[in-house]
Amino acid sequence: MKYHFNEIEAKWQKYWASNDTFKAKNNSNKPKFYVLDMFPYPSGAGLHVGHPLGYIASDIYARYKRHKGFNVLHPMGYDSFGLPAEQYAIQTGQHPAKTTETNIATYRRQMDQIGFSFDWSREIRTSNPDYYKHTQWIFSQLFDSYYCKDADQARPISALITIFEKEGNTTVNAVCDEDITSFSAQDWKQFTLIQKQEILLKYRLTFLSDTEVNWCPALGTVLANDEIVNGVSERGGHPVVRKKMKQWSMRITAYAQRLLDGLDTIDWPQSLKDAQTNWIGRSEGAMVHFKIKDSDKSISVFTTRPDTIFGVSFMTLAPEHELVAEITTPENKAAVEKYIKATAKRSERDRMADVKTISGQFTGAYVAHPFTGEAIPIWIGDYVLAGYGTGAVMAVPCGDQRDYDFAKHFAIPIPNIFRDIDISEHACEDKDAVIANSDFLDGMPAKKAIKKMIYELEQKGMGTGKINYRLRDAVFSRQRYWGEPFPVYYKDGMPQIIAKEHLPVLLPEVEKYLPTDDGKPPLGNATKWAWDTVNNEVVDNSQIDDKTIFPLELNTMPGWAGSSWYFNRYMDAHNTDAFASKEALAYWRDVDLYIGGSEHATGHLLYSRFWQKFLFDKGFVPVDEYAKKLINQGMILGTSAFIYRWEYAHEDAAKEKTIFVSKHKMESIIKERASIEKSKRNQVHENLDLAATTDRKSNAKEQWSGFTPIHVNVNMVNASNELDIAAFKNDPIHSAYQDAEFITEADGTFIVGREVEKMSKSKYNVVNPDDICHDYGADTLRMYEMFLGPLEQAKPWNTAGITGVHGFLKKLWKRYIVNDTFSVSDEEPSAEELKILHKTIKKVEEDIANFSFNTSVSTFMIAVNELTALQCNKRAILEPLAVLIEPYAPHLAEELWQQLGHKESIAHVPFPKYEEKYLVESSKVYPISFNGKMRFTMELSLDLSKEAIEKAVMSYEKTQKQLAGRTPKKVIVVPGKIVNIVG
């Protein structure tokens, strides 16, 4: 009986599935433990070896917790709405639901073969109506809520209406749009229904507003900033323009402070907390109002340094600032307009990337200094962004380097307001500098001066202390097909929510998935997309009468909608009334361990915290942070392979053909070429040492221009970096290279270049787990992925070491099964054997607690090496060992468990108990150092006193030999650790 891993693994996977081994119960006497993975988007490429890294780690943890007596919830699902399926639908006409289903089947097969202990009975898919029904409902709850700053929580919009009816809005302290105007209870009563709705929309936690968005005409959709790379769309690389559009937004800014505060209560990686903290970008300062000369308007600016106000020598507005056109004087009009036009052409990314160019334009207008009354010129400059703060800056050139550079460039005065500080070279951004030339602030350090200034500003009514956040409200509309439809219809142009009992509003069928010809989103193609408010159902568009039947919203929700609450759904995945029952939520509460990539730091991981806090405010969930602990797994990188194309131009273009050169050959050519270049610069290329290429030898009329690296599929390259040329030529992807010539090394091999890059389809460096499962088994894959290195570290995939792990499993197998026969003895174990076992238990438990799975694998190897050396085959050792290793190699462990005579699965067997007594040592091999350098070791009893140790060491013959007659100055004895002799 050999270790037939394929048979064993298939057998146990089937057993687990048919016995519901990993099904979690929603009530239990055991303590609960919830282990969550970030659910994948099921892409067409299938799972690659990078995906399972985090899943293996969480699976080990989940399995370990089951052995430790926990009721473990370890679910999996799919984030199945998304752009790739839609793009594929546009290209092929295949319905995204169909594509998604096919991809999910592949993912499921691949995950099953790795032996994860997921409770598949709770599987969820965000694109299922049963699921997005609740996403729609949460949206409607946000719509029906506003954020009360006094209570510091979300409140029902009905409560706000009650206040409006009684007192108007002047006493309301709520988060709302900037442009809100005051009204009385009397006013409110007189407003029309539409006016009331318009006002309420300015308070709702999800609201419609005209937002400047990144519009991608080719995709027919709006993109988030993080979906744009180098000014073009991340997917497809299409151009993007800025455009105003009516969009749904989420008032996440209402939660800015709570999102910051919450970070202190959760055990997440510091780097991730830092990322969120920076993203939210809290800064304390003041809002200052500068009155425009010869106008009754004023310009507000936010500043973190109100104490430097006496150093203001100009003001800069973003070119997009709403007052620019109004204040510009006739003589500056042409220049200002020209500058605005130039700025508009540059994308926001462009403007931000260019730090060196200083540009700007004077408007001709002035504001009055709030304290001195002095006229301060107003400039516009593209270093000021419309989207941050108020889009205006009070420029203090002596205290800010950018303002300083701007002033220098345009010869604007630079008054110095710091005592004894030289600003002839650069600005002084030191917060400890003492203020001077500043009236009532003279002699104060910044901290004190800031407080004083805010007080003065508030006294004069010229400003207020303010906390500003960088965080912006999140745009929530997408002009896409494959997403959740909004539960919204429009009556008189105002959005109306569809009640819970009529959800879900199902995604309609469409002829094509592109935007309509008149620029409406894809849902504009649907012919049956109107809401009948009498029968509460979707009806044909032709029935729209704007009395009882109205048009439905054409946008769909973004990808992050479904992923912002999915962790709650797993608790009660089949509930049809609610997203989860109160009982289920009360029992599971929150995620105990969440594992996923750090790339979601400012997306999913921020939005989901926001939604959770909202649901908490509404009393729908019991906790306001849903994940107690989070671990980021590092990315598994690919090792790309390159071949090098010889770039040359032949006199006769028809005679040109593609030539690839082996790596070392290429290097010698480049070297040789360089020396030729030296002697005969710019000469026609004379053929180099290319014995194999006779054609080239007779025809020397080629202009050489270097080598271009081309990605080749890593699966065509062996471990020695040799390319399988035939396979390369046969690959349909490379049909263009069928007649290519390959110049090999002297020994006839063709060597590729290697480079570590992100694993991606376009780089042909994707390694999928299927082959490894087939060749070595899932248990080997699991252990090897863990053995690669620390979980949180990024690392290149390299199968070179996999034989070591596989060999280890075979060696382990042989402890139980010798010469094809199960042979475990019931003999009493020796002290030495018990010591090996308990040492291993201790180390493995510590490793799991520290998520140091790579060192656990080493620990197992050491244990098996040592037990092999002792020829140990005793049940008292091997039975617990099987349980120890089960989280890592579950199939093998199940098989051994069965061989050991057990009928039940190993999955819930208690973890072996570590007992200190087996590790107690009576002696220690002390390292004896001289001046810190270890010279020899000496075994001594552990009950010796310090003095006794020193005596024993000093009288030892080797010590005296080392000292060679010298007398030590000092002897350091650390009992149980080390002896160091100084002198």
Add this chain to the structure above:
RNA sequence: GCUCGAGUGGUGGAAUUGGUAGACACGUUGGACUUAAAAUCCAAUGGACAGUUAUGUCCGUGCGGGUUCAAGUCCCGCCUCGAGUACCA
């Protein structure tokens, strides 16, 4: 620029509060078994030098300083690489 990580043999990586640097694997070399190969097993393996051996000496955790009986680990100053972020007022 800023923030956060990280630099250890030929390679991936160990070293839990400062206490024997290089665990465990890969690779390489030599050997056993075999007609042969695969598989398996055994041995050696940071570098340099000395020695017949036993062994010994020196150097060694990116670089330069420091603290300490003792530093991969702590402190100061650099360099390099990676990730994130950015004219944030």
